[in-house]
Structures are given as C-alpha cells and as structure tokens.
Amino acid sequence: MNGNKAITKRDVDFAKWYTDVVMAAKLARYSNVKGCIIYEPNGTAIWEKIQQVLDRKFKETGHKNVQMPMLIPENLLRKEGELVAGFAPEVAWVTQGGNKELEERLCIRPTSETLFSDYYHDVVKSYKDLPLKYNQWCNVMRWEKEARPFLRGREFFWQEGHTVHATKEEAEAETRRMLQVYEEFFKDYLAIPVITGRKTEKEKFAGADYTLTVEALMYNGVTLQSGTSHYFGQKFSKAYDIKFVNKDNQFDYAYQTSWGVSNRMIGALIMVHSDDAGLVLPPRIAPIQVAIIPIGKDERVMALANKYKKELLENNITAYVDDSEKSPGFKFAEAEVNGIPVRIEIGSRDIENNQITFARRDTFEKTTKPLDTDVVKYTKELLETIQKDMFNRALERREKLTFEAHNLKEMEDILNKQPGFIHAMWCGDNACEEKIKEIKGCKSRCIMEDAKPIDNKCVCCGKQAKYHVIWGIQY
Amino acid sequence: MNGNKAITKRDVDFAKWYTDVVMAAKLARYSNVKGCIIYEPNGTAIWEKIQQVLDRKFKETGHKNVQMPMLIPENLLRKEGELVAGFAPEVAWVTQGGNKELEERLCIRPTSETLFSDYYHDVVKSYKDLPLKYNQWCNVMRWEKEARPFLRGREFFWQEGHTVHATKEEAEAETRRMLQVYEEFFKDYLAIPVITGRKTEKEKFAGADYTLTVEALMYNGVTLQSGTSHYFGQKFSKAYDIKFVNKDNQFDYAYQTSWGVSNRMIGALIMVHSDDAGLVLPPRIAPIQVAIIPIGKDERVMALANKYKKELLENNITAYVDDSEKSPGFKFAEAEVNGIPVRIEIGSRDIENNQITFARRDTFEKTTKPLDTDVVKYTKELLETIQKDMFNRALERREKLTFEAHNLKEMEDILNKQPGFIHAMWCGDNACEEKIKEIKGCKSRCIMEDAKPIDNKCVCCGKQAKYHVIWGIQY
Numbered sequence: 001m002n003g004n005k006a007i008t009k010r011d012v013d014f015a016k017w018y019t020d021v022v023m024a025a026k027l028a029r030y031s032n033v034k035g036c037i038i039y040e041p042n043g044t045a046i047w048e049k050i051q052q053v054l055d056r057k058f059k060e061t062g063h064k065n066v067q068m069p070m071l072i073p074e075n076l077l078r079k080e081g082e083l084v085a086g087f088a089p090e091v092a093w094v095t096q097g098g099n100k101e102l103e104e105r106l107c108i109r110p111t112s113e114t115l116f117s118d119y120y121h122d123v124v125k126s127y128k129d130l131p132l133k134y135n136q137w138c139n140v141m142r143w144e145k146e147a148r149p150f151l152r153g154r155e156f157f158w159q160e161g162h163t164v165h166a167t168k169e170e171a172e173a174e175t176r177r178m179l180q181v182y183e184e185f186f187k188d189y190l191a192i193p194v195i196t197g198r199k200t201e202k203e204k205f206a207g208a209d210y211t212l213t214v215e216a217l218m219y220n221g222v223t224l225q226s227g228t229s230h231y232f233g234q235k236f237s238k239a240y241d242i243k244f245v246n247k248d249n250q251f252d253y254a255y256q257t258s259w260g261v262s263n264r265m266i267g268a269l270i271m272v273h274s275d276d277a278g279l280v281l282p283p284r285i286a287p288i289q290v291a292i293i294p295i296g297k298d299e300r301v302m303a304l305a306n307k308y309k310k311e312l313l314e315n316n317i318t319a320y321v322d323d324s325e326k327s328p329g330f331k332f333a334e335a336e337v338n339g340i341p342v343r344i345e346i347g348s349r350d351i352e353n354n355q356i357t358f359a360r361r362d363t364f365e366k367t368t369k370p371l372d373t374d375v376v377k378y379t380k381e382l383l384e385t386i387q388k389d390m391f392n393r394a395l396e397r398r399e400k401l402t403f404e405a406h407n408l409k410e411m412e413d414i415l416n417k418q419p420g421f422i423h424a425m426w427c428g429d430n431a432c433e434e435k436i437k438e439i440k441g442c443k444s445r446c447i448m449e450d451a452k453p454i455d456n457k458c459v460c461c462g463k464q465a466k467y468h469v470i471w472g473i474q475y
Numbered sequence: 476m477n478g479n480k481a482i483t484k485r486d487v488d489f490a491k492w493y494t495d496v497v498m499a500a501k502l503a504r505y506s507n508v509k510g511c512i513i514y515e516p517n518g519t520a521i522w523e524k525i526q527q528v529l530d531r532k533f534k535e536t537g538h539k540n541v542q543m544p545m546l547i548p549e550n551l552l553r554k555e556g557e558l559v560a561g562f563a564p565e566v567a568w569v570t571q572g573g574n575k576e577l578e579e580r581l582c583i584r585p586t587s588e589t590l591f592s593d594y595y596h597d598v599v600k601s602y603k604d605l606p607l608k609y610n611q612w613c614n615v616m617r618w619e620k621e622a623r624p625f626l627r628g629r630e631f632f633w634q635e636g637h638t639v640h641a642t643k644e645e646a647e648a649e650t651r652r653m654l655q656v657y658e659e660f661f662k663d664y665l666a667i668p669v670i671t672g673r674k675t676e677k678e679k680f681a682g683a684d685y686t687l688t689v690e691a692l693m694y695n696g697v698t699l700q701s702g703t704s705h706y707f708g709q710k711f712s713k714a715y716d717i718k719f720v721n722k723d724n725q726f727d728y729a730y731q732t733s734w735g736v737s738n739r740m741i742g743a744l745i746m747v748h749s750d751d752a753g754l755v756l757p758p759r760i761a762p763i764q765v766a767i768i769p770i771g772k773d774e775r776v777m778a779l780a781n782k783y784k785k786e787l788l789e790n791n792i793t794a795y796v797d798d799s800e801k802s803p804g805f806k807f808a809e810a811e812v813n814g815i816p817v818r819i820e821i822g823s824r825d826i827e828n829n830q831i832t833f834a835r836r837d838t839f840e841k842t843t844k845p846l847d848t849d850v851v852k853y854t855k856e857l858l859e860t861i862q863k864d865m866f867n868r869a870l871e872r873r874e875k876l877t878f879e880a881h882n883l884k885e886m887e888d889i890l891n892k893q894p895g896f897i898h899a900m901w902c903g904d905n906a907c908e909e910k911i912k913e914i915k916g917c918k919s920r921c922i923m924e925d926a927k928p929i930d931n932k933c934v935c936c937g938k939q940a941k942y943h944v945i946w947g948i949q950y
Contacts, residue, residue: 032551032593033581036544041609044540065519069511070583070614070630071567076507089574092546094583096568097629098618106508108545108569108583118507134516139545139614143573154572155545 003276004337010276014220019149021270024337025279028149035147035154039263042338043149045287047157047263051137053189053285054159054261057181063133063161068115070138071106076114080239083113086206090142092154108141113207113232113258116162117240124254126245127166133174135161150267151475158262164254166246168233171255175231178259179212182227190265191282191391192216192272193398194226195421195470197446202433209233214261215445215470217398218271221419223445223472226268229259267475272394273362279339280362282390283383290319290379291335295328295347304346304356308375315376317383336361341386342379362386362393406455407462408439411471415440419473423448425465427458435460436471445470478751479812485751489695494624496745499812500754503624510622510629514738517813518625520762522632522738526612528664528760529634529736532656538608538636543590545613546581551589555714558588561681565617567629583616588682588707588733591637592715599729601720602641608649610636625742626950633737639729641721643708646730650706653734654687657702665740666757666865667691667747668873669701670896670945672921677908684708689736690920690945693746696876696894698920698947701743704734742950747869748837754814755837757865758858765794765854766810770803770822779821779831783850790851792858811836816861817854837861837868881930882937883911886946890915894948898923900940902933910935911946920945 003009007020022028027043039047071094078084091107109115116134124130137159147153161178165171179196186194194214204211208230216226236242237253246252273280283289290312294305305321312319322331335343345357351371359366360382369378401420405411414422426432426444436442448468458465478484482495497503502518514522546569553559566582584590591609599605612634622628636653640646654671661669669689679686683705691701711717712728721727748755758764765787769780780796787794797806810818818834825831826846834841835857844853876895880886889897901907901919911917923943933940
C-alpha cells in the first residue's frame with residue numbers, strides 16, 4: 001500500500017499525519033466552539049468499546065458507578081490548598097444563571113476529588129461504612145489554549161475512580177491494583193506495552209501523596225502519560241473532614257485514592273499503531289472487526305457475503321457487508337482508512353476459482369483460502385494473530401527507541417537525534433529535574449520502582465544517584 | 476407488609492413519600508451544590524440499565540452515537556429565535572476561563588439543537604450525505620430554582636437524538652418512529668402504560684414545528700411528560716443554513732427532528748410502582764432481579780444459596796446472596812426497600828422440610844416450593860409474571876383515574892376531588908387553554924390524534940370543538 005492521498009506521510013510530518021488520520025477516519029472534527037472537539041460516530045464507537053471493557057473490569061474489582069454534579073462552588077474547591085493551586089488557573093467559571101449574577105461562582109469540574117470528598121464527609125460515619133469504591137464516567141473541563149482531538153482540549157471524557165478506606169494499607173493496595181488494571185488493559189486490549197512507576201514530586205497530581213502512572217511511547221518517540229492512580233493518604237479527609245469511628249471506637253480520618261484514564265487513549269491508539277493508509281485498530285477494541293466486500297452484483301456473491309456476516313455475528317465477531325454502489329477499490333480504501341482489522345473479499349471469479357481472500361489491515365497481507373474454509377474459525381484466529389502481532393511490533397518499536405544516558409551530553413545527543421524513553425539515574429534534586437527540562441522540554445516520566453540502577457551518579461549533577469528514572473518528551 | 480419506618484405513607488403525603496423512597500432505597504441525595512443531585516450507585520445502576528436497552532433500540536433503528544461540546548457560544552445559541560426565547564432565561568453562563576474574562580459568554584447546553592445544526596451545516600452537502608441519524612447521551616443544565624431527584628434539577632441526564640433528512644416525509648416518519656420506540660420501551664420495560672399524542676402550540680418545544688409526546692400518569696393522579704419527539708421541518712436548517720444539493724441538482728434546506736428521554740423516567744418508575752415499603756422495580760429494568768437470603772449459618776444452606784446464585788447468573792438472571800452479618804428480617808427489609816423483584820429465602824429448617832420460599836416484592840406474596848424445583852425456570856416465569864402484573868396494575872390505576880369533562884364545572888369537580896387524565900374537547904383557542912390552567916394549573920397534556928370526539932363543544936367556551944385533548948396537572 002502506498003497510503004491514502006488525504007493523509008500526510010507519517011515520516012514527513014507526524015503532527016499533520018495525526019490530524020489527517022483523525023479526519024480521514026472520521027473520528028472527530030474541530031467544532032466552532034473554541035477549544036472543543038466534536039466526536040463523530042467512528043470516534044465515539046471506539047470510546048464506547050473502551051468504556052465497556054473497563055467498566056466490566058471496574059465492577060469485577062468491586063467498584064460501583066455514581067454521578068456527582070458537574071459544577072463545584074468556589075468555596076468547596078478551595079478547601080484543599082494544593083489542588084486549588086494546581087487547577088484554579090485552568091478552570092471555566094459559571095458566574096450567571098437564569099439571567100442573574102450568582103452570589104458565588106461555580107467552576108465546571110476539572111476533576112472531582114472535592115465533590116467526592118464532600119459526599120464522603122456526609123456519608124462515612126463508621127468503619128462499617130468502609131470501603132466505598134466509586135467511579136464515574138463523565139466529561140470534565142480544563143481551559144486549555146488549544147485543542148487536538150483526543151490529546152488536548154477544553155472538554156474531555158474520562159472515568160474517575162474515587163475510593164475511601166479505613167486503613168492506609170487498604171488504600172495503598174487499591175492505588176496499586178487500579179494501576180495494574182490499567183496496565184493490563186493497555187497490554188491486552190490496546191496492544192500497547194506500557195511502563196509503570198511513580199511520578200516525581202514535581203510531576204505528581206496536585207494534592208496527592210504520590211502518583212503512580214502508566215506511560216506509553218508513541219511511534220515518533222514522544223511519550224504519553226496515559227493513566228494515573230493517586231494515593232492521597234489523609235490529605236483530603238483532613239481538608240474535608242471525612243472522619244469515622246474505627247474498630248477501636250476511636251475517631252480517625254479516612255484514607256483515599258483516585259484513578260483515571262481518558263479518551264486520550266484513542267490518541268495513543270492512533271500514534272502507536274496507525275500508518276499512512278489511516279487508522280489501524282487492535283481487533284479487541286475495534287468496534288467493527290470485519291469488512292466483507294462483495295465484488296460485483298452476482299447473486300451467489302451477495303448470498304455468500306451475507307452468510308459470512310451472519311455466521312460471524314452469531315459468533316460475536318462484529319462484521320458488515322459493504323453493498324453500497326462504490327467501486328471495490330474505493331470500498332477497500334474505506335475499510336482501510338477506518339482501521340477495520342480484517343477485510344474479506346469475494347467476487348464471481350473467486351467463486352469459480354473456489355476461493356475467498358482475507359486481507360489484514362495491519363500488514364496488508366492477503367491470504368487466499370478455499371471456499372469450504374471454516375470462516376468463523378479462521379477469522380477468529382486471524383484476529384487473535386493481529387492482536388498479538390500489533391503488540392509485538394509496538395514493543396519492538398519501543399525497545400528500538402529506548403536509550404540510556406549517563407551524563408547530560410549523552411541525554412542531549414539522544415534527544416537531538418531521536419527522542420524516546422531515556423533511562424538515566426537521578427539524585428532526587430528538583431534543580432536537576434529543572435535543568436534536564438531545558439533540553440527540549442524533556443521531563444521525568446516516572447521513577448522505576450523495581451529496576452536495577454544503571455549508574456551510581458546523577459545524570460545531571462554527577463552526585464550520588466537515588467532513583468532510576470525514565471525521561472522523555474511529553475505530549 | 477406494614478411499610479418501612481423510614482418512609483412516610485404514600486397516601487398521607489405523596490411528595491414526602493417520594494423523597495423518602497429515593498433516600499431509603501439509596502438512589503440519590505441532595506448535594507451541597509445548590510440545585511444539583513448526587514446519583515448514588517442504586518440510582519446510577521437503574522439509569523445504566525435503561526441506557527443499555529434504549530441504546531440497543533436506537534442502534535437497531537439505524538442511529539449512531541456522537542458527542543458534541545457541552546458549551547454553546549452565545550451567538551450560536553441566538554441564531555434560532557424561538558429556541559433562544561424558550562431557553563435563554565434558564566441557562567447557566569460561563570463568563571470566565573483560565574482566570575480571564577471571556578470575550579463572548581458561553582452557556583452550558585440546555586439542549587443541543589444549535590450544536591447539531593452547526594455541525595450539520597458543516598458536513599451536509601448532498602442528498603448522498605443524508606440522512607444523518609445521530610444521538611448523544613449526556614448531561615444538560617437548566618437553571619431551575621429547586622431540585623427534586625429525577626424530576627427537576629439544574630443538571631440532568633438524558634439522551635438527545637438529532638437527525639437530518641432530505642425530505643419532509645422521511646423526517647416526519649422518523650419523528651413518529653422514535654415516539655413509538657419510547658412508547659414500547661415504557662410499556663415493555665418500565666411496565667408503564669402511556670398515552671401518546673401531539674402537544675398544543677402553547678406546550679410544544681420552542682422552535683419545533685410540532686412536538687409528539689409520551690404522557691404517563693402517576694399513582695397520585697398527577698401527569699408526567701415522559702419523552703418527546705420533535706419535528707422541526709426546515710426551521711433550524713434555515714436558521715443554521717443546512718443546505719444540500721437534492722436529486723434534481725437543486726439546493727434545498729434539510730428537514731430535521733430531535734427526540735429525548737431523561738432520567739426523569741426513574742421518577743416515573745417510583746411514582747407509578749413503588750409503595751410504603753420502598754422501591755418496586757419491574758424485573759426487566761431492575762439491575763438486580765433476585766435476592767437470595769440464607770437463614771442461619773448452616774453449611775448446607777450456604778451451599779444451596781450459592782448454587783442457586785450460580786445457576787441464575789448463568790441464565791442471565793442477576794442475583795446475589797446476602798451473606799452479611801445482619802438478621803434475616805433486616806435482610807428481607809433491605810431487599811424490599813431496594814425493590815429487588817424476587818427474594819428467595821432458605822434456612823436449615825426449610826431443608827429439613829424439603830422446601831424453599833419465593834417472595835414477590837410487588838405483592839408480598841410468598842410461595843413455598845419443594846427443594847427439587849427447577850429454580851431457574853420457576854424464577855424466570857415468576858419475573859415475567861411480575862412484569863406483566865405490574866403493567867396491568869398500572870393500567871388499572873390509570874383507568875380508574877381517567878375522567879371525562881364536558882364543561883368547566885365538571886373539570887373543576889374532578890380536579891378538586893382526584894386529579895387524573897381528563898378527556899375533554901377543545902376549540903383550539905389559546906384563551907381557553909389559559910383559562911383551564913387557572914384550575915389548579917391544569918394543562919393540556921396532548922391532542923389525541925386518532926380518538927373519537929366525546930362531545931362537539933369546547934369544554935371551556937362551548938363553541939365548536941376541534942380537538943380531543945387529554946388534560947391534567949403536571950409535575
């Protein structure tokens with residue numbers, strides 16, 4: 001394949017290629033509301049598929065969904081100092097309602113720790129009420145200057161889990177468990193290998209004791225923070241007075257966590273897997289897995305195409321027959337740009353030659369099989385192979401773009417040549433982190449918690465190193 | 476059953492009873508954000524179940540989900556005059572973002588006709604692009620003075636379908652089809668019989684050519700507008716310039732519809748079916764259908780309870796075993812207040828007597844069956860019986876509270892004694908509608924489109940009647 005004419009080549013201009021793929025696959029468009037995006041059917045369907053899988057995983061791990069209000073009164077927002085400092089500069093304020101000036105302005109939630117904490121203050125009285133493990137799927141708003149579909153914008157979609165526990169141990173275990181849920185989801189469904197670890201003090205969530213993170217590497221070597229799980233300790237419970245009577249009949253402040261992933265994951269899907277012909281989707285997350293393209297109007301062809309569709313659907317493989325007036329070539333390109341993992345081609349001549357053709361979206365590889373092939377079985381296997389191969393290719397790419405640096409010069413050379421994940425030791429000093437940021441905005445991605453040291457000196461100051469850190473340029 | 480102590484008797488104070496049921500069943504609570512409600516796990520789970528069923532129905536009728544922005548710039552809102560006039564007094568305005576005053580204020584969507592029309596203006600070029608049949612599940616905001624869970628509040632949850640068509644006929648057929656989807660959903664899932672018809676000019680949606688509506692009658696005889704489907708003709712397409720090239724190669728303005736139902740349906744479920752013991756849910760919409768209550772700690776009892784649970788779950792009947800420390804009586808009351816349709820009770824003595832007990836939530840009726848009963852089969856039948864019986868009881872109640880009036884005196888007498896659905900003829904004159912409203916705020920619910928006249932004179936002025944109308948007091 002030579003790519004799609006509507007799409008800039010990925011190696012020529014990655015940013016333009018990204019936007020072109022989003023538009024050509026009809027995932028989203030810029031709206032006339034500044035900073036906001038319209039998510040079209042193809043983009044919304046991927047998000048719904050992601051929601052389905054994650055929601056099941058959340059429920060399996062004992063979480064329940066709730067819906068908090070979307071507005072936060074200013075005084076409620078201001079109760080926890082660090083959170084306000086972090087978010088106040090980037091919120092949208094409602095100051096008028098029903099044609100009147102409001103006595104107190106309300107912000108559209110940028111995140112809902114404050115609302116959940118206020119609720120927990122009201123309902124948590126005794127250790128018998130704990131834990132409460134709640135989640136919500138919602139829209140949030142942050143007043144960003146620019147918008148890029150799925151990556152940055154004023155309004156975005158996410159889930160935010162907020163839990164409250166009687167003990168530190170239980171809350172910390174929850175923080176780790178949800179990080180693991182995310183890690184497995186990226187690996188098993190999105191076919192994206194990720195690195196997990198702890199954020200530095202500078203990069204952690206405003207108000208958290210510590211933040212665990214899922215970091216992914218895009219095709220161009222830029223890193224994407226893809227999911228976070230925060231341990232709050234008693235910070236919010238003290239600010240919002242979430243007190244309960246423990247087993248020893250004493251008052252104690254509760255322990256809290258929060259964790260979230262957003263539709264930014266769709267941006268990661270594009271930037272890790274897609275190519276010059278458009279979107280490439282891993283089969284387990286593709287809303288439609290198989291495009292059946294009849295060639296010509298032969299009745300036998302149409303009958304066969306519809307028979308395959310029926311059999312596939314009965315076996316939980318999503319499929320459609322493209323029986324539109326368009327030419328076969330146009331239909332092929334359309335299935336390709338939309339990222340449908342498998343295309344089945346069938347024409348009159350194929351029937352005479354006793355064959356059908358399976359085309360893989362990820363590799364463009366075509367396989368011809370006899371007509372009496374068990375189509376369901378073969379398709380199922382092919383989809384699993386594609387899923388596995390996509391993960392392995394992404395892993396290979398990541399390994400190719402993973403580097404080690406032992407001093408600033410090495411770090412600079414890497415970033416100037418080809419950015420990626422850079423392993424380097426760090427003394428823990430904020431000044432060194434700031435200095436490294438001067439090199440093309442390179443930031444710490446996470447502290448590797450179980451990795452061996454690769455040096456004993458800080459990559460920046462050369463003093464005793466404390467942490468093995470992954471660095472990179474971020475979206 | 477004598478009811479639940481935490482719940483005011485329905486016949487004593489209906490409004491208080493309603494709030495008590497919402498609180499006792501832990502569906503929702505008032506938040507500390509004025510006018511906004513917190514939807515707790517039990518309430519959210521019902522909404523998710525409703526979404527699941529309706530979303531499938533929308534997709535089966537060819538609709539796709541999208542997500543529009545939640546903010547509308549003032550100039551965009553003002554393009555269609557009637558809509559603005561209807562909604563402008565009750566919207567929330569964002570005037571500051573990222574610590575700056577905005578050049579143009581933006582309202583939080585009260586409904587999204589403007590955003591969809593602006594989008595359709597951008598993407599609709601030819602009859603080949605049509606129809607576009609989109610829907611979104613979202614939160615909307617209207618600056619109400621007070622909040623009542625599921626009935627009225629500043630923020631609520633709904634779906635809004637917005638479609639655009641090449642012809643009047645197609646758009647009108649869509650308007651009717653979606654009304655029918657709603658009607659069937661109310662009947663088949665919510666077990667609520669509804670009346671459908673056309674809104675009068677006074678009561679129709681701001682900006683619509685006409686509005687079709689689904690009207691339900693609550694236990695106390697008050698009516699609830701429960702879903703609407705609007706035909707816009709070319710009103711919005713002219714205001715937002717949605718032009719396309721038709722088959723004759725001429726420019727034409729597109730034809731549009733919109734239709735929506737909200738989480739107000741949960742309010743209807745409560746006010747139609749519930750009782751002094753708490754929530755009563757129709758089995759097809761109950762998030763949990765069966766509560767299995769083991770009596771005592773006998774191992775055989777627990778084994779049997781878990782076996783039933785497993786078998787029920789395998790057959791797509793949602794069930795749980797309440798193995799908590801609470802007393803059986805407490806567990807019974809909890810399953811009751813939460814509206815679980817069927818309760819299975821099993822204790823050591825039951826095993827010795829070779830029996831288990833099935834209790835219906837809707838009638839409190841208990842049936843004892845031998846241990847070798849096919850529990851899955853019997854439960855399935857029982858759930859279907861409950862579903863049917865609930866519908867029939869609601870229908871009976873509605874028929875009991877349906878009246879006819881031939882003059883204002885009769886209307887007044889009915890409304891003073893026991894409100895309900897009142898059939899009465901109307902001349903079509905706005906003045907008569909206004910005059911009828913003076914009787915306890917009684918409003919036209921809908922014009923019956925296929926019903927026979929019950930008189931030839933207007934119930935108000937006595938002049939020639941044009942319409943057979945249903946009237947009632949509304950929430």
